[in-house]
Amino acid sequence: MSFTEKTVDGADIMLAVSSLTKSFGEVSVLKGISFSLNKGEVLAIIGSSGSGKTTLLRCLNYLEIPDGGKISVSGTEYFSIDSGVPKEAEIRERRLHMGLVFQSFNLFPQYTVKANLLLAAKLIEQEKLKKRLNNREIDKAQYKEEKARTAEMLIQKADSLLSRVGLSDKADSYPCQLSGGQQQRAAIARALMLEPDILCFDEPTSALDPELTGEVLNVIRSLKGKDSTMIVVTHEMEFARNVADRVIYMADGVIAEEGSAAEVFENPQSEALRAFLGAAKRK
Amino acid sequence: MELFLEVTLKLLSGFGVTCKLFILTLVFSLPLGLLISFGTMSRFKPVSALFRVVVWIVRGVPLMLQVFIVFYVPGFVFGTPIAERFDAALIAFSLNYACYFSEIFRAGIQAVPRGQWEAGAVLGMTKAQVFSRVIFPQVVKRIVPPMGNEIITLVKDMALARVISVVEIIKKAEIILAENAIIWPLFYTAAFYLIFVGALTLLFGYIEKKQSYYKI
Ligand SMILES: Nc1ncnc2c1ncn2[C@@H]1O[C@H](COP(=O)(O)OP(=O)(O)OP(=O)(O)O)[C@@H](O)[C@H]1O
Numbered sequence: 001m002s003f004t005e006k007t008v009d010g011a012d013i014m015l016a017v018s019s020l021t022k023s024f025g026e027v028s029v030l031k032g033i034s035f036s037l038n039k040g041e042v043l044a045i046i047g048s049s050g051s052g053k054t055t056l057l058r059c060l061n062y063l064e065i066p067d068g069g070k071i072s073v074s075g076t077e078y079f080s081i082d083s084g085v086p087k088e089a090e091i092r093e094r095r096l097h098m099g100l101v102f103q104s105f106n107l108f109p110q111y112t113v114k115a116n117l118l119l120a121a122k123l124i125e126q127e128k129l130k131k132r133l134n135n136r137e138i139d140k141a142q143y144k145e146e147k148a149r150t151a152e153m154l155i156q157k158a159d160s161l162l163s164r165v166g167l168s169d170k171a172d173s174y175p176c177q178l179s180g181g182q183q184q185r186a187a188i189a190r191a192l193m194l195e196p197d198i199l200c201f202d203e204p205t206s207a208l209d210p211e212l213t214g215e216v217l218n219v220i221r222s223l224k225g226k227d228s229t230m231i232v233v234t235h236e237m238e239f240a241r242n243v244a245d246r247v248i249y250m251a252d253g254v255i256a257e258e259g260s261a262a263e264v265f266e267n268p269q270s271e272a273l274r275a276f277l278g279a280a281k282r283k
Numbered sequence: 284m285e286l287f288l289e290v291t292l293k294l295l296s297g298f299g300v301t302c303k304l305f306i307l308t309l310v311f312s313l314p315l316g317l318l319i320s321f322g323t324m325s326r327f328k329p330v331s332a333l334f335r336v337v338v339w340i341v342r343g344v345p346l347m348l349q350v351f352i353v354f355y356v357p358g359f360v361f362g363t364p365i366a367e368r369f370d371a372a373l374i375a376f377s378l379n380y381a382c383y384f385s386e387i388f389r390a391g392i393q394a395v396p397r398g399q400w401e402a403g404a405v406l407g408m409t410k411a412q413v414f415s416r417v418i419f420p421q422v423v424k425r426i427v428p429p430m431g432n433e434i435i436t437l438v439k440d441m442a443l444a445r446v447i448s449v450v451e452i453i454k455k456a457e458i459i460l461a462e463n464a465i466i467w468p469l470f471y472t473a474a475f476y477l478i479f480v481g482a483l484t485l486l487f488g489y490i491e492k493k494q495s496y497y498k499i
């Protein structure tokens with residue numbers, strides 16, 4: 001039974017990836033990846049080092065341009081090799097459907113936590129307002145008023161997100177003053193500021209000391225809900241098993257196995273997956 | 284005493300020219316250096332190759348020679364020499380230092396982890412926005428010490444302008460030597476340089492300290 005078939009006619013497919021390929025020079029890293037994801041689902045991607053998990057997430061976020069295949073988000077084209085590579089501005093717009101939390105956090109060091117959350121959101125809102133001003137939908141006075149109003153609104157949003165990830169007291173700290181776990185939670189809040197349709201995590205706890213992984217995983221778990229679709233690349237098997245609705249096991253650039261968490265973890269079909277899970281358990 | 288005062292005033296007027304040349308050179312060479320660094324980092328190979336060659340030539344030829352070239356060559360080629368000696372020196376210094384600065388900018392920009400660009404990109408920022416809001420401030424923090432070095436060298440290189448008779452401080456001292464047959468004003472110019480470079484050193488220390496609120 002394949003996951004893709006089951007959801008093909010569903011109205012609420014959030015993400016559909018088909019036959020995605022990507023090579024770096026001679027090295028073929030993604031060899032035809034197809035899967036889909038329903039709204040509100042959490043997908044865990046597991047697999048050994050070098051299997052292409054990061055490359056897949058980077059393709060989903062337009063940090064790499066795939067060589068072939070198709071990606072659609074909520075039924076609209078997100079990437080298609082037939083349409084070629086979109087223009088920079090178009091990529092920016094499409095990217096807003098996706099969020100990405102990096103293994104190494106990548107907070108902006110010169111800004112406070114709160115400013116990290118606000119920077120991009122503010123720029124986007126300002127751009128929208130400028131457009132309306134240029135189209136004469138609003139006049140100068142309204143523009144100023146709106147600008148102040150959205151700034152206020154964004155600050156409230158940032159505050160509420162920071163409290164959601166438990167960082168209210170760190171809003172004015174700089175990233176270098178935070179622990180790794182706190183930095184990652186700030187990075188998650190920053191990604192949530194833009195309300196992506198799908199939030200991707202690339203090994204969000206791999207750069208953390210073991211005692212800090214829990215707080216980050218708990219935050220991710222707390223995000224689970226009917227409106228938040230997430231893809232989590234992880235080596236934390238317990239987490240994948242408890243939180244994910246779906247699990248994909250990648251090996252050597254292909255999806256070697258996929259299914260519900262129970263299916264994949266309780267009843268692995270291939271010898272490779274059994275070996276992988278066994279090795280993960282021993283760690 | 285009267286002579287000392289008179290000499291000081293004369294040297295000060297010369298040092299005014301030095302300072303003017305210095306500040307204008309910075310005004311032109313810093314932005315130009317940034318542009319050249321973009322050129323050398325261009326992903327379009329012919330462009331980056333061209334800029335690298337220019338940087339190689341400008342850094343490889345003695346600055347004094349470049350001052351001569353800018354002053355005399357337009358006269359040979361177009362028949363109209365550069366009207367102002369000061370302008371010729373300014374152009375030569377600006378081009379020369381822009382190339383040195385471009386290498387500092389390039390190193391500074393390339394030292395910023397790629398993750399910073401990518402984090403900005405996935406947040407929907409344009410490349411220009413990522414550069415100006417995220418990358419450039421970090422570049423500034425990184426390059427303050429080498430820039431400080433280069434800029435202090437620039438202060439002293441201003442003296443080369445005298446080879447095309449721009450009357451900066453040392454030229455002024457040489458004129459005093461020729462007219463009054465006293466040599467100490469020439470050595471006295473060192474005091475002006477020392478005070479100026481001292482002030483710059485304090486300034487760079489201050490800028491560095493202002494950037495120390497965060498780590499990269
Ligand atoms: N920019 C690149 N240029 C060349 N090869 C690359 C590039 N990025 C990734 N690769 C190669 O692609 C393969 C897959 O890399 P990827 O990072 O996607 O694996 P991964 O599954 O995320 O592994 P890990 O668990 O170690 O993070 C690796 O062999 C890697 O060397």
Ligand SMILES: [Mg+2]
Pocket residue numbers: 053054055202203
């Ligand atoms: Mg990876």
